[in-house]
Amino acid sequence: MYDTSVDGIADALTPVSIPDAVAAVNGRLTEAVGVARGHDELIAEGKTRHAEAMEQAGDARKAGEE
Numbered sequence: 001m002y003d004t005s006v007d008g009i010a011d012a013l014t015p016v017s018i019p020d021a022v023a024a025v026n027g028r029l030t031e032a033v034g035v036a037r038g039h040d041e042l043i044a045e046g047k048t049r050h051a052e053a054m055e056q057a058g059d060a061r062k063a064g065e066e
Contacts, residue, residue, distance in 0.1 A: 016057045017057065020056055020057040021053075021057075023049065023052070023053035023056070024049075024050050024053040024054060026049060027046050027047065027049030027050030027051070027053055028046065030045055031043050031045075031046025031047055033046070034046055
């Protein structure tokens with residue numbers, strides 16, 4: 001059996017706030033629309049929105065751990 005205590009991977013998902021989750025989904029949807037339209041700038045905008053939302057969620061988690 002695999003020992004999950006030594007792999008360094010969290011065994012449970014860390015909660016993400018609803019606004020951060022919505023922002024991340026918005027970024028992915030924006031990116032998907034950009035892909036469907038073949039619009040590179042829209043793809044980049046979606047990737048940026050998603051990355052910023054994930055960074056915000058990570059910063060909020062770190063602040064809660066301190």
